[in-house]
Amino acid sequence: xxxxxxxxxxxxxxxxxxxxxxxxxxxxxxxxxxxxxxxxxxxxxxxxxxxxxxxxxxxxxxxxxxxxxxxxxxxxxxxxxxxxxxxxxxxxxxxxxxxxxxxxxxxxxxxxxxxxxxxxxxxxxxxxxxxxxxxxxxxxxxxxxxxxxxxxxxxxxxxxxxxxxxxxxxxxxxxxxxxxxxxxxxxxxxxxxxx
Amino acid sequence: xxxxxxxxxxxxxxxxxxxxxxxxxxxxxxxxxxxxxxxxxxxxxxxxxxxxxxxxxxxxxxxxxxxxxxxxxxxxxxxxxxxxxxxxxxxxxxxxxxxxxxxxxxxxxxxxxxxxxxxxxxxxxxxxxxxxxxxxxxxxxxxxxxxxxxxxxxxxxxxxxxxxxxxxxxxxxxxxxxxxxxxxxxxxxxxxxxx
DNA sequence: TTTGATACTGAACAAATGTTCAGATAACCT
DNA sequence: AGGTTATCTGAACATTTGTTCAGTATCAAA
Numbered sequence: 001x002x003x004x005x006x007x008x009x010x011x012x013x014x015x016x017x018x019x020x021x022x023x024x025x026x027x028x029x030x031x032x033x034x035x036x037x038x039x040x041x042x043x044x045x046x047x048x049x050x051x052x053x054x055x056x057x058x059x060x061x062x063x064x065x066x067x068x069x070x071x072x073x074x075x076x077x078x079x080x081x082x083x084x085x086x087x088x089x090x091x092x093x094x095x096x097x098x099x100x101x102x103x104x105x106x107x108x109x110x111x112x113x114x115x116x117x118x119x120x121x122x123x124x125x126x127x128x129x130x131x132x133x134x135x136x137x138x139x140x141x142x143x144x145x146x147x148x149x150x151x152x153x154x155x156x157x158x159x160x161x162x163x164x165x166x167x168x169x170x171x172x173x174x175x176x177x178x179x180x181x182x183x184x185x186x187x188x189x190x191x192x193x194x195x
Numbered sequence: 196x197x198x199x200x201x202x203x204x205x206x207x208x209x210x211x212x213x214x215x216x217x218x219x220x221x222x223x224x225x226x227x228x229x230x231x232x233x234x235x236x237x238x239x240x241x242x243x244x245x246x247x248x249x250x251x252x253x254x255x256x257x258x259x260x261x262x263x264x265x266x267x268x269x270x271x272x273x274x275x276x277x278x279x280x281x282x283x284x285x286x287x288x289x290x291x292x293x294x295x296x297x298x299x300x301x302x303x304x305x306x307x308x309x310x311x312x313x314x315x316x317x318x319x320x321x322x323x324x325x326x327x328x329x330x331x332x333x334x335x336x337x338x339x340x341x342x343x344x345x346x347x348x349x350x351x352x353x354x355x356x357x358x359x360x361x362x363x364x365x366x367x368x369x370x371x372x373x374x375x376x377x378x379x380x381x382x383x384x385x386x387x388x389x390x
Numbered sequence: 391t392t393t394g395a396t397a398c399t400g401a402a403c404a405a406a407t408g409t410t411c412a413g414a415t416a417a418c419c420t
Numbered sequence: 421a422g423g424t425t426a427t428c429t430g431a432a433c434a435t436t437t438g439t440t441c442a443g444t445a446t447c448a449a450a
Binding site: 031053110154155157158168192 | 354360363378
């Protein structure tokens with residue numbers, strides 16, 4: 001046996017990434033073997049190396065793609081000029097975007113330590129770029145007198161941590177609708193920044 | 196060779212837990228081998244099994260001890276009756292306690308998935324007990340008219356996520372003192388709950 | 391000084407790990 | 421129809437994994 005009927009790299013490539021993301025998120029990077037990923041895709045382990053040079057590169061690809069999609073998705077929501085409206089947009093965007101990609105978010109927070117120094121620095125840089133997007137809003141809002149904040153850097157990190165926390169408990173079809181959750185968090189963030 | 200001179204179970208036991216915690220936090224549970232832990236302690240791998248039935252039990256022990264210490268440390272700070280003072284106490288306690296045990300906190304959030312269902316339920320129960328401590332404060336405060344909150348459960352989770360986030364960036368000797376950090380976070384939490 | 395328990399070594403086990411590669415098959419192109 | 425290339429198999433590799441255990445050296449008590 002060798003090549004399967006209907007096999008295509010345009011199909012197998014994405015499927016490998018999808019199954020890897022699912023398994024890494026579920027069991028952790030180190031706990032998942034290349035053979036498990038291959039089995040989930042329906043292929044032998046050796047075939048994975050047609051699509052990735054090694055296991056770490058597979059993880060790095062997932063993290064990098066996710067961070068880039070996050071940044072470009074944010075760039076597309078057309079940031080408002082008015083600080084208060086911009087902050088509300090950010091809060092709702094962050095919750096909504098992260099909930100639709102729970103696995104990738106989980107990986108981005110948990111598996112950074114499995115990256116080599118070079119790869120780590122790349123992801124760290126992308127994350128910082130995203131944080132800067134929020135901090136720009138807070139700085140502008142403080143300058144305009146819309147927000148009262150002792151420290152914009154800490155407020156940035158505090159808000160992001162708070163919003164990302166939604167991922168740990170939110171389940172579709174739960175007690176609260178997504179829109180209600182967004183509204184409640186926006187209410188808390190708004191008050192926290194003194195707006 | 197066999198037994199080392201001056202070896203005692205009262206020393207080796209705690210050292211195994213300490214080195215395991217350090218290594219698990221640094222590289223992840225699955226990525227650390229029993230031989231690495233043994234080498235860090237200065238002992239052969241087989242000796243570990245005098246102190247733990249298996250690898251998972253070692254992790255479970257660390258997580259359970261940490262959660263129990265967290266709960267008993269909180270019980271000792273003599274919770275205030277006045278909601279606003281109680282909340283400030285909680286905020287400062289959580290930041291301070293977690294920062295002194297960064298490795299254990301890290302483990303408690305990242306390695307839960309390496310536990311079997313039974314062990315998982317135990318840790319989850321302890322965590323929920325801790326969350327309930329905060330929610331009790333928020334409920335009492337809302338009843339007393341001190342806090343304005345749309346949802347105490349969400350506020351609980353949001354506040355804890357925000358406070359725990361300090362662990363990801365705080366480094367001793369950094370830009371801000373611990374007391375300043377506590378004050379800034381208390382300021383944000385206080386405003387967020389409408390007090 | 392003998393006895394018994396405690397704390398550890400060192401070797402062994404089967405199973406699983408990431409990765410490589412020669413060969414085989416199917417799809418595509420001419 | 422035939423040749424080429426892309427895609428995948430299946431076996432192999434050296435290493436490492438968690439765990440067990442018979443043996444050994446040290447300590448405490450008698």
